[in-house]
Amino acid sequence: MRNSTSIGGAVVKTFQFENISNADLVVDAIYESSADGQLSGEPISKLLPGSGNMGGFRVSGCGNRKNWVVLFSTGQDRDWPDSLDLNTGKFIYFGDNKTAGHELHGTRAGGNKVLRHAFARLHDDKAPRVEVSPFFVFKKYQTKHGARSVQFKGLAVPGFPGMSATEDLVAVWKSADGQRFQNYRSTFTILDAPVVSRAWIADLVAGNSNTNNGPKAWQDWVATGTYRPLVAEPTTVIRSVEQQTPDTQLKASILECIWAQFKDAPVAFEAFAARIYQMTDARVIIDEITRGTIDGGRDAIGRYLLGLPDDPVYAEFSLEAKCYRPPIRGHSPNTVGVKEVSRLISRIRHRQFGVLVTTSVIARQAYEEVREDRHPILFISGRDIAEILITNGFNTVERVAALLVSEFQV
Numbered sequence: 001m002r003n004s005t006s007i008g009g010a011v012v013k014t015f016q017f018e019n020i021s022n023a024d025l026v027v028d029a030i031y032e033s034s035a036d037g038q039l040s041g042e043p044i045s046k047l048l049p050g051s052g053n054m055g056g057f058r059v060s061g062c063g064n065r066k067n068w069v070v071l072f073s074t075g076q077d078r079d080w081p082d083s084l085d086l087n088t089g090k091f092i093y094f095g096d097n098k099t100a101g102h103e104l105h106g107t108r109a110g111g112n113k114v115l116r117h118a119f120a121r122l123h124d125d126k127a128p129r130v131e132v133s134p135f136f137v138f139k140k141y142q143t144k145h146g147a148r149s150v151q152f153k154g155l156a157v158p159g160f161p162g163m164s165a166t167e168d169l170v171a172v173w174k175s176a177d178g179q180r181f182q183n184y185r186s187t188f189t190i191l192d193a194p195v196v197s198r199a200w201i202a203d204l205v206a207g208n209s210n211t212n213n214g215p216k217a218w219q220d221w222v223a224t225g226t227y228r229p230l231v232a233e234p235t236t237v238i239r240s241v242e243q244q245t246p247d248t249q250l251k252a253s254i255l256e257c258i259w260a261q262f263k264d265a266p267v268a269f270e271a272f273a274a275r276i277y278q279m280t281d282a283r284v285i286i287d288e289i290t291r292g293t294i295d296g297g298r299d300a301i302g303r304y305l306l307g308l309p310d311d312p313v314y315a316e317f318s319l320e321a322k323c324y325r326p327p328i329r330g331h332s333p334n335t336v337g338v339k340e341v342s343r344l345i346s347r348i349r350h351r352q353f354g355v356l357v358t359t360s361v362i363a364r365q366a367y368e369e370v371r372e373d374r375h376p377i378l379f380i381s382g383r384d385i386a387e388i389l390i391t392n393g394f395n396t397v398e399r400v401a402a403l404l405v406s407e408f409q410v
Contacts, residue, residue, distance in 0.1 A: 017146060021046050025152050025196035027230065030141055033148035042148045044070055044138055048201065057096055057111030059133075060205070064117050066133040067204045071156065071188075074140045078250060078395040079174065080183065084137075084153060084190065089229025090160050091137060091153075095184035104171055104182045115158075115186050119169040122158045129222055132158065134209060135188060136196070154190035154230055155215060161227045163187060191217040192228045237371050241335075244361040244381035245327045251386035253397045256328045258385065258404070259359050265410040266323045270299040272408045273321035273357035276385055277302075277378075279392045285314075298347050316352045320344045324360035326382040333382075335363040345375050353378065359385065 013029040020031050020043050034041025042053040050060040051070050058070035071093050073082040080094035096111035097104055105112045121132045134155055141151040159168045168187040173180055193215035200213035210222060217228040246252040262269035274286045283305040290298055300319040307313035320343070324334040336358050344354045353376035356362070361381050370377045380388070394400045 012151075014143075017041060017043060017046075022198060023047065024198055025136065025155075025201075027152060027154050027194050029152055030143065031150050031152065032143055033146035033150075035145055037147040039148075041146070043146075043150055044072065048136065049205070055096070055109050055111075057109050057114060059110075059114060061133075061207070065131045065207075066114070067207060067209075069114055069118075069133050069135045070138060071135055072138045072140070072150070076140075076248075078390055081391055081395075083391075086232040089154075089190040089192075089231055091156055091188040091190050093137075093186050093188060095186065097181065097183040100176045100179035100181045102181065104184070112184050115169060115184050118158045119165075119186070122168075123165040129225060132222075134204070134218060137188075137190065155193045155196055155218060156188040156190050157218070157221050157227070158186065158188055159227070160187050160189050161229070189227045190230045191215065191221065192230045193217045194230075238364065238367045239362075239379075239381075240364070241327070241333070241361050244383050245333075246383045246386055250395075250397075251383060251390070252328050254386040254389060254394075254400050255326050255359060255382045257397050257400050259323070259326050259328070261401075261404045261408070261410060262323045262359070263325070266321070268408055268410045269323040269359075270321045272404070273380075274300040274302070274319055275407070276357055276380060276388055277319060277355050279388050280380075298344075304353075316349075317355055318344065318348050318352060319355040319357065320347075322356065322358040322360065324358055326359045327361060333360040335361050336366060337363045338366045338369060341366040341370060341377065344377065345370075348376070352376075355380065357385070358382065 013026055015023045015029060015031050017032045017034045025047065031043040031047060033043050039053055044058060045051055045053040048060065048068065048070060051058040056072050058072060059066045061067035073093065075082065080098055082094060083092045095115055096107045096109050105116065118132050122129060135157065137153040137156050138150045139153050141149050143149045170185050171182045172185050173182055196215060197213055200211065203209065203211045203213050220226050220228060246255055262272065271289050274289060278284045278286055284302060285305065286300055286302040289300050298318040299321045302319065303314040303316050305312055306315055322336050322340060324336060325331060327333040336356065341356065344356055348354045355378045357380040359382045362379050389400055394403055
């Protein structure tokens with residue numbers, strides 16, 4: 001009988017399919033599907049009866065007031081990349097209008113209507129949070145014992161600390177086959193609720209979410225609007241070579257496209273590296289792409305906005321770009337080592353920080369020395385580059401190639 005699964009060296013609680021009907025919802029636990037892979041053996045519908053067994057949005061209850069809402073993510077949608085920041089508890093989830101030809105709220109499953117109602121009730125002037133249903137977040141997690149297994153990521157509520165009503169639910173435009181359409185990007189907070197009990201699920205089935213069986217973080221949020229995010233500070237800040245290496249074929253292909261473009265033109269890569277860092281945050285300002293003969297070893301210099309636009313405070317940074325052979329197609333990467341990192345450290349002045357962007361990976365020794373000595377250096381490796389591009393809409397090799405040709409001519 002299995003009760004644990006190893007994920008990246010960590011042991012995670014696992015529930016077999018035949019036991020999940022009576023199981024609590026435990027954050028990060030694995031809930032296995034039936035071994036035959038049939039849709040009837042999908043676990044969410046057994047954990048939360050009435051939720052259905054298909055789709056990203058799965059609701060229980062009629063009308064606007066749902067007993068609960070399940071948000072299911074495969075984590076593999078390149079056009080609509082859902083994401084969870086474990087350091088802050090912020091969860092980004094995209095709606096269900098993912099193809100052209102439909103109005104924003106005209107989806108068959110009605111997921112976008114669910115989002116609209118939840119966020120409207122969140123920001124209601126007279127009775128905020130009334131009728132907001134609990135959201136249960138699950139992610140696909142295939143195991144050798146069940147192809148439809150899932151991992152529970154937590155109890156979520158709409159909104160995030162410090163986020164305004166104009167930011168937490170946004171209709172974004174996309175285009176497909178020459179047609180433009182909108183979909184929602186919604187922001188949730190994963191609450192500090194390690195376990196959701198069967199007793200509370202029974203209350204939800206009966207249509208009553210505000211009982212003493214509910215998690216304390218949920219009760220506090222309903223009563224006062226206070227968010228208590230599930231914050232998981234990492235135990236290590238040194239990423240392995242594997243963690244810096246593309247983990248999907250799409251990311252590997254994007255990185256290979258970039259390497260092919262710049263491998264014989266490292267100077268042109270400097271402007272691209274600066275653009276990649278800019279894509280990570282709107283507060284990044286690139287002041288100059290420099291040249292080795294005049295920059296003292298820096299490839300770009302810029303500022304990061306800390307203050308308000310009308311009263312700005314800036315942190316200056318130096319950026320160094322290394323177009324090294326990436327870990328693709330079975331080739332060993334040309335890693336960025338202590339020498340290259342030390343060079344950047346020597347270039348940053350008091351109250352500055354450094355950014356190193358590479359198509360390859362950072363060697364462990366270099367990573368360890370930077371973190372142990374607390375040098376203010378940010379690392380953006382090959383996998384990061386691919387993920388940053390995908391998040392910013394450059395989610396196919398063709399789109400990346402078009403970007404390189406139009407803006408970064410070699």
